[in-house]
Amino acid sequence: MADSEREPTVIADNAHVVYRIYGSAAAGSQTPLASFKRIITGKKSAAVREVHAVKGVSFVAYKGEAIGLIGTNGSGKSTLLRAIAGLLPVERGGGIFAAGQPSLLGVNAALMNDLSGERNVELGCLAMGMTPAEVKQQTADIIEFSGINERGDFSSLPMKTYSSGMSARLRFSIAAAKKHDVLLIDEALATGDAKFRKRSEQRVRDLRQEAGTVFLVSHSEQSIRDTCERTIWLESGVIRADGATDDVMKEYETYVNK
Amino acid sequence: MAQTAVADSDTGPSLTELARRHGLTKAGRLPSLPEYTRHLWSYRHFIAAFANAKVSASLGSTKLGVVWQLLTPLINAGVYYVIFGVLINTKQNVDNFIAYLCAGVFVFGFTQTVVQAGSQSITANMALIRALHFPRASLPIAVTLVEVRNMIASMIVLIAIVLLTGEPINAQWLLLIPALLLQSFFNAGLALFVSRLISKVTDIRQLIPYILRIWMYGSAVLYPVTFFSQRLHGWELALVESNPMLIFIELVRHALMENVELAQPAPLLWLQAVVWTVLVTVGGYVYFWRGEKGYGRG
Ligand SMILES: Nc1ncnc2c1ncn2[C@@H]1O[C@H](COP(=O)(O)OP(=O)(O)OP(=O)(O)O)[C@@H](O)[C@H]1O
Numbered sequence: 128m129a130d131s132e133r134e135p136t137v138i139a140d141n142a143h144v145v146y147r148i149y150g151s152a153a154a155g156s157q158t159p160l161a162s163f164k165r166i167i168t169g170k171k172s173a174a175v176r177e178v179h180a181v182k183g184v185s186f187v188a189y190k191g192e193a194i195g196l197i198g199t200n201g202s203g204k205s206t207l208l209r210a211i212a213g214l215l216p217v218e219r220g221g222g223i224f225a226a227g228q229p230s231l232l233g234v235n236a237a238l239m240n241d242l243s244g245e246r247n248v249e250l251g252c253l254a255m256g257m258t259p260a261e262v263k264q265q266t267a268d269i270i271e272f273s274g275i276n277e278r279g280d281f282s283s284l285p286m287k288t289y290s291s292g293m294s295a296r297l298r299f300s301i302a303a304a305k306k307h308d309v310l311l312i313d314e315a316l317a318t319g320d321a322k323f324r325k326r327s328e329q330r331v332r333d334l335r336q337e338a339g340t341v342f343l344v345s346h347s348e349q350s351i352r353d354t355c356e357r358t359i360w361l362e363s364g365v366i367r368a369d370g371a372t373d374d375v376m377k378e379y380e381t382y383v384n385k
Numbered sequence: 386m387a388q389t390a391v392a393d394s395d396t397g398p399s400l401t402e403l404a405r406r407h408g409l410t411k412a413g414r415l416p417s418l419p420e421y422t423r424h425l426w427s428y429r430h431f432i433a434a435f436a437n438a439k440v441s442a443s444l445g446s447t448k449l450g451v452v453w454q455l456l457t458p459l460i461n462a463g464v465y466y467v468i469f470g471v472l473i474n475t476k477q478n479v480d481n482f483i484a485y486l487c488a489g490v491f492v493f494g495f496t497q498t499v500v501q502a503g504s505q506s507i508t509a510n511m512a513l514i515r516a517l518h519f520p521r522a523s524l525p526i527a528v529t530l531v532e533v534r535n536m537i538a539s540m541i542v543l544i545a546i547v548l549l550t551g552e553p554i555n556a557q558w559l560l561l562i563p564a565l566l567l568q569s570f571f572n573a574g575l576a577l578f579v580s581r582l583i584s585k586v587t588d589i590r591q592l593i594p595y596i597l598r599i600w601m602y603g604s605a606v607l608y609p610v611t612f613f614s615q616r617l618h619g620w621e622l623a624l625v626e627s628n629p630m631l632i633f634i635e636l637v638r639h640a641l642m643e644n645v646e647l648a649q650p651a652p653l654l655w656l657q658a659v660v661w662t663v664l665v666t667v668g669g670y671v672y673f674w675r676g677e678k679g680y681g682r683g
């Protein structure tokens with residue numbers, strides 16, 4: 128094995144992730160009295176349902192790698208990234224280990240829609256652990272990189288006035304402002320236009336050069352081929368293939384076109 | 386099938402071993418309490434920015450904006466005065482019932498809004514929790530900070546009412562500061578406690594309005610505290626009078642008003658306030674910290 132010289136940054140060892148959904152209860156079981164009864168008897172809500180989204184995934188990712196993550200809708204890609212980031216708990220019996228704190232950049236990475244882009248940059252940077260001085264210093268660069276001001280002063284308008292591509296650009300720019308040991312990107316580049324996609328793919332390559340590891344979830348074959356030399360194919364929460372992008376892509380394509 | 390890395394569950398232990406050898410940390414590992422506290426402290430700017438963001442997001446959609454922070458407590462006091470001071474006359478022998486009532490309503494309102502907002506602080510921010518990595522205690526604490534701001538506005542209104550109803554200013558007013566400081570910490574503990582409790586047992590949210598209403602009736606907000614000593618005796622009275630909200634309300638009334646009848650001597654009230662604050666703040670914080678890694682599960 129090659130791990131004697133290569134340094135692993137993310138290791139998943141038989142990781143399971145289960146969502147538990149409460150409150151899809153039938154009418155009548157939501158009254159205070161019924162709730163009270165449930166609390167007294169110590170029973171969980173009648174309508175707890177479980178979704179087993181990731182089922183025993185194991186892999187090792189190394190420093191300097193960019194790994195593509197593919198799979199059909201609902202196959203568990205976003206869930207796996209959330210678990211790597213430590214945002215979703217992994218079930219007992221397995222585990223995910225990472226160097227430093229992985230950062231997730233997702234389509235759903237909701238910033239606050241009522242606030243201006245500038246305020247969101249501030250909030251997002253602080254939430255990534257930057258100091259106020261660093262934030263002040265970087266704000267202009269982040270907004271510049273995102274290019275949301277290309278059509279007038281949008282950075283001072285609330286984010287709910289942005290197009291979906293614009294908010295995706297801003298989110299990506301915020302996350303890319305910081306050096307990450309492990310960066311997890313979940314379709315964040317998908318809504319950007321060609322120009323921004325090129326710029327952000329360049330940024331992903333730079334981030335990798337800075338000795339990090341990048342995971343990229345995308346439904347665009349091209350962006351996976353352009354950025355990743357290794358690809359993991361996830362299907363129904365199970366790894367179907369893990370290897371060189373070309374090989375895995377070929378297998379995936381025959382599966383999808385079947 | 387192409388394989389570069391091990392994807393076999395047989396090799397499980399060796400993968401964990403490999404992770405340990407390279408000093409990788411387990412995702413979702415619970416940090417120790419001091420570690421967590423340091424981490425939280427390093428996020429103080431985020432907490433402040435988040436609290437500010439919440440205020441501007443909620444006031445941003447109104448025309449009067451910040452004026453509402455003063456208007457809300459005024460309207461509140463007006464409604465209660467008309468109902469309990471004029472229609473149902475509960476004032477008994479209290480000299481300055483308007484000030485007495487407003488002190489109760491505002492002090493209780495502070496805790497009430499913290500509990501209500503705190504109960505939502507995890508569930509309503511699930512997207513943020515699933516997207517970003519920050520100590521989750523930031524959320525209930527930010528909620529408490531927002532309410533501290535509103536409380537300061539309502540205290541300004543209260544002081545105006547107290548002055549207009551003829552209470553003299555004296556050095557005792559300074560006691561207002563430690564009393565509200567203690568209550569703020571008490572509330573933060575409470576917010577931490579309910580936010581975890583409700584993220585785990587969602588059903589309790591349905592009960593919160595009732596619990597708060599019962600608590601209010603037990604805190605001598607709308608009628609004089611002597612109401613209890615006239616009706617209850619022995620352990621029942623002791624139980625009612627050890628209610629932390631009753632104690633905080635009494636302390637504020639004691640600080641601002643001249644002739645108020647207290648349920649217990651002031652030093653005893655202070656002692657109990659401190660004990661309650663330490664208990665609830667530390668208890669709530671530890672309870673919340675223990676759940677830190679499960680909040681994203683939703
Ligand atoms: N918040 C949630 N609560 C419950 N179940 C969820 C939740 N999010 C995802 N799931 C379930 O987990 C499974 C995997 O979802 P996930 O979002 O990880 O898929 P994905 O591979 O990212 O799909 P896509 O390509 O559409 O983004 C699905 O069955 C989905 O229904």
Ligand SMILES: [Mg+2]
Binds near residue numbers: 204206313
């Ligand atoms: Mg997804």
